[in-house]
Amino acid sequence: xATAGQHKHIDRRRFMTDSARMAAGxxxxxxxxxxxxxxxxxxPDQAIRPPGALGEDAFLAACIxxxxxxxxxxxxxxxxxxxxxxxxxxxxxxxxxxxxxxxMCDDIPCVLACPTxxxxxxxxNIEHAQMGTAVLVDQENCLNYLGLxxxxxxxxxxxxxEAITLDLIHNERSGHHAIFAPIVHADACTGCGICExxxxxxxxxxxxxxxxLARGAPGEHYRLGWExxxxxxxxxxxxxxxxxxxxxxxxxxxxxxxxGYIEGLVDxxxxxxxxxxxxxxKLPEVTK
Amino acid sequence: MSTKGKVHLPVGQEAVEVKGWxxxxxxxxxxxxxxxxxxFLFLMGPWFGIWWVKGNLAGSMxxxxxxxxxxxxxxxxxxxxHWPETTAxxxxxxxxxxxxxxxxxxxxxxVCPINPVTDGAxxxxxxxxxxxxxxxxxxxxxxxxxxxxxxxxxTGTIAWEVVNPVTMVHRGLVFGMGFVWAMVAAIxxxxxxxxxxxxxxxxxxxxxxxxxxxxxxILRISAVKRDACDDCMDCYAVCPENQVISPALKGKxxxxxxxxxxxxxxxxxxxxxxAMDVFKFTNRFDTHVEAPSxxxxxxxxxxxxxx
Numbered sequence: 001x002a003t004a005g006q007h008k009h010i011d012r013r014r015f016m017t018d019s020a021r022m023a024a025g026x027x028x029x030x031x032x033x034x035x036x037x038x039x040x041x042x043x044p045d046q047a048i049r050p051p052g053a054l055g056e057d058a059f060l061a062a063c064i065x066x067x068x069x070x071x072x073x074x075x076x077x078x079x080x081x082x083x084x085x086x087x088x089x090x091x092x093x094x095x096x097x098x099x100x101x102x103x104m105c106d107d108i109p110c111v112l113a114c115p116t117x118x119x120x121x122x123x124x125n126i127e128h129a130q131m132g133t134a135v136l137v138d139q140e141n142c143l144n145y146l147g148l149x150x151x152x153x154x155x156x157x158x159x160x161x162e163a164i165t166l167d168l169i170h171n172e173r174s175g176h177h178a179i180f181a182p183i184v185h186a187d188a189c190t191g192c193g194i195c196e197x198x199x200x201x202x203x204x205x206x207x208x209x210x211x212x213l214a215r216g217a218p219g220e221h222y223r224l225g226w227e228x229x230x231x232x233x234x235x236x237x238x239x240x241x242x243x244x245x246x247x248x249x250x251x252x253x254x255x256x257x258x259x260g261y262i263e264g265l266v267d268x269x270x271x272x273x274x275x276x277x278x279x280x281x282k283l284p285e286v287t288k
Numbered sequence: 289m290s291t292k293g294k295v296h297l298p299v300g301q302e303a304v305e306v307k308g309w310x311x312x313x314x315x316x317x318x319x320x321x322x323x324x325x326x327x328f329l330f331l332m333g334p335w336f337g338i339w340w341v342k343g344n345l346a347g348s349m350x351x352x353x354x355x356x357x358x359x360x361x362x363x364x365x366x367x368x369x370h371w372p373e374t375t376a377x378x379x380x381x382x383x384x385x386x387x388x389x390x391x392x393x394x395x396x397x398x399v400c401p402i403n404p405v406t407d408g409a410x411x412x413x414x415x416x417x418x419x420x421x422x423x424x425x426x427x428x429x430x431x432x433x434x435x436x437x438x439x440x441x442x443t444g445t446i447a448w449e450v451v452n453p454v455t456m457v458h459r460g461l462v463f464g465m466g467f468v469w470a471m472v473a474a475i476x477x478x479x480x481x482x483x484x485x486x487x488x489x490x491x492x493x494x495x496x497x498x499x500x501x502x503x504x505x506i507l508r509i510s511a512v513k514r515d516a517c518d519d520c521m522d523c524y525a526v527c528p529e530n531q532v533i534s535p536a537l538k539g540k541x542x543x544x545x546x547x548x549x550x551x552x553x554x555x556x557x558x559x560x561x562x563a564m565d566v567f568k569f570t571n572r573f574d575t576h577v578e579a580p581s582x583x584x585x586x587x588x589x590x591x592x593x594x595x
Contacts, residue, residue: 022428026435033436037445060445061368064361064376065455066347067463071333082466083456090466091346091449091459115347115355115375116365 040089045210047087047094048131048191050078051102052111052123062118065091069110069119075103078110097193097208102131104158104192127159132191133214134163134184134206142205144180147171153182153195153206162188164195182206186215299414299525302563315556322398330462345399345458346449347379355379358455360497364440364447384501390554392502396488396495397528397555401457405472406488409479410528422483426531426551429496436493453487454494485528499550507554508572511537511545515577516564523558523567533558537566545577546570 043049043056050069053059070078070093077100081088088094093110095102104126111119123129134153136142143150144166157164164182171177184206193208228236303312310317330348332338342349347357357379362372372380387395397403439447449455453471460468479486488495511517514537523537524530532549539545559567 018425022425022431025428026431029432030435030439033439033447033450034443036450037439037443037447040445040450057444058370061365062370062372064346064357064365064446065449065459066343066357067459068343068347068349070463071339071342080459080463082464082468083460083471084467089450090456091463113349115349115357115373115379116362117370117373117376121373 043088043094043210045213046096046098046207047081048097048102048193048208048210050093050095050110050119051104051108051126051129051131051190052114052119052121053131054118054120059118060089060092062116063092064116064118065093066115067091067093068113068115069093072109072113074105074109076100077102095193097132097196098204099197101193101197102129102190103194104129104190127188127190129190129192130211132193132208133186133189133211134191134193134195134208135214136182136184136206137209138205141201142182143200144182145205147174147177147179149180150200151180151182152198152200156194156198158192158194159188159190163190186211297520299522300561302520302522303561306563312560315560319398319555320404323401323404326399327401327458327461330458334462344455344462345401346455347376354382356383359384359501360494361446361449361455363497364437364449367437367441368444368446369441387498387501387505389505390502390507391505391552392498392500392550393495393553394502394507395498396492397553400454400494401461402454402472402475402492403488405457405476406479406485407528409476410485413480413484418481418484420484421481422486424483424486424490426490426529428490429493429499432491433493433496433500448493452494454492489528495553503550504572505550506571508570509536509547509552509554509556509558509567510570510574511539511547511566512568512570512576513564513566513578514539514545515579517566518564520563522561522563526557526561528553528555528557544575546572546575548572 037060041056041060049056049059050073054062065080067080070080077095078093079095080091080093083090106126108123108126108129111121111123113119114121136145136153139145151166154160154164154166162185164184166180167183169179169181171179191208191211195206196204196208199206223236225236300312306312329341330344332340333342340351345358346361347355349355355375355378357372357376359380362376362380365372436448453475456468456471460466460471475487479488483490511533517537523533527533529549529551532547532552535543535549536545536547554569556569559565559569
């Protein structure tokens, strides 16, 4: 019986040491694996995820790298990242706008093909996609900014006049021409990348960037006073004192009366304005 | 103290003499055909434009109707905090049920694209008569499986997919190789030089997972004619998980002749190499052992009485 007890003791000791060894080995291997998953989270800036893709962290928890989105993409836009390529996590789908941009299919077949929800089925209107945001990164080489009428990015944009508009700016160089500046409106931009693809420059002046790079974010407590005022239909703060506004021009007393110009004052009529005074410098009268 | 009067023949030689080359390689050939078939299903699309099957082993869609998903990947996904959509859940469930019935590790020996690589490494390992090398415990893979799930939960990613050679090789073949060939080479060298039968037999958590899935599977190999065994040891030599054989083959009396260990990959090589036809495929409820008298009719009579 003594030997049996001894056996049991040795078995238990062996079990403990084996287990400890395994646990330690797994801790080491697991740390390595964890490190590699962290590394895999580094998505290159010009790799754009398919429409409806969850945020990168959530995406890597949900994407099984099956490539069904790639298979159902009719334009061969999407590809799976190759192992060892300096790119997105191996096997995950992405596209490079300058190679093949997203053609924004109405039925969004890539999203429908995704079996796991890594591409969110909540996206039913491709115009609401936010794959990235186009940014006119190089005004110095953009032909429109140089004063030409290239307009290509504007013309090819599937969301023309919403995601890209041409805004007129005075051309200081020539002195008497306009610059038709392409302006991206990030709320409407889907990040499809057609503008980047079609930019006529050898290296595009407009590029689709991940939203995190392309956009800033306002402070959570910021409010746009004019919007709040419109929404409320009245000044947001009750009883606010309207101080005089300083106007352009020489002198220090170019002040406009609170509440803006008072018709009577400008016209020099005898009626007494409430607390008003006439500015030395007057804005030119607007004739309607 | 040789156990037999005859000289040691190469593994499987005796079976070839008795059953012919094909008879002694039947399941090996069938297995290679099966592996090629499952790969070909996925290659028909990219090669010939016949899109019966889309995707890869991680997740696929057959005839735009049947979803199949790797349940281990779904498990990691859930550990990482993402609940999959219904399509993937159904696909994973189908795979789970099928392998639970026919034997989880059927996946390893009949489907997995890494199997030919490690089999090749083992073949060369034998040819070169190399040392066993590093042999971590067979249970190591279960520890690794647990680690993979824990790392998935901690990092919020499907962790094993960062290194999983099974899905990488399959994806590489179907979608584009990249540096996957380096992965194949690494596994080959690991099995050839570092650890004999190392990857599939000791490390791979995918295999460990499918072992667990098939714990109670129906399809089993049984040593029905174990009394005819002439102790040539060829089955042990050829079996990738040879710890599973002894309980069935060397069991006495009422001990079940079924190989019930979930580690058995149902590869059928033991059936191939046995000149005595000791083994056969059957179900887990078929516990009968054929009477020793049958052994007499076998062409080469055993001379174990002499030993």
